Amino acid sequence: MPKTVRSAACAAIAGLLTMSLGALTAHAEEEQAQQFTPEFRQVHKGIDPKHTPKITAPDSVRRGAWFNVTVSVGTGSLHPSLAEHFVRYVALYKDTVEIARAYLHPVYSSPTVTFTVALDEGGSLTAIAEPTHSAAWEASKKITVLP
DSSP: OOHHHHHHHHHHHHHHHHHHHHHHHHHHHHHHHHHSOHHHHSOBOSOOTTTSEEEEOOSEEETTOOEEEEEEEOSSSOOOOOSSSOEEEEEEEETTEEEEEEEOOTTTOOSEEEEEEOOSSOEEEEEEEEETTSOOEEEEEEEEEEO
């Protein structure tokens, strides 16, 4: 086969591959965009026995004193930790400020995290847990800070 014909054939094959890959990428991006609808992204504030975080912490603490806050995902039973479905992370907020976050690994991490924190003033602790198959779930607990 002459060099110019071979070059033209290679260019044509490369063009077809590029078009095919582009179409596949566009299709995958479209499917992903459909998955992440506003309803999917919105944080769930209701109660679900498998997804709602449970906050275990004292009701009142001394100003500046360290205390433990344990967040377990699932109010009825622990959320599964499987390769195909697990909790990505657990984040802890004091009012609107994120103060701690832990990323979890599937299979090797239990969906239970203990943070050690200190507060200067009372307010609300909010835990947000994001599983792989839905939007994040949220739970809150009021904390009083004593002098």
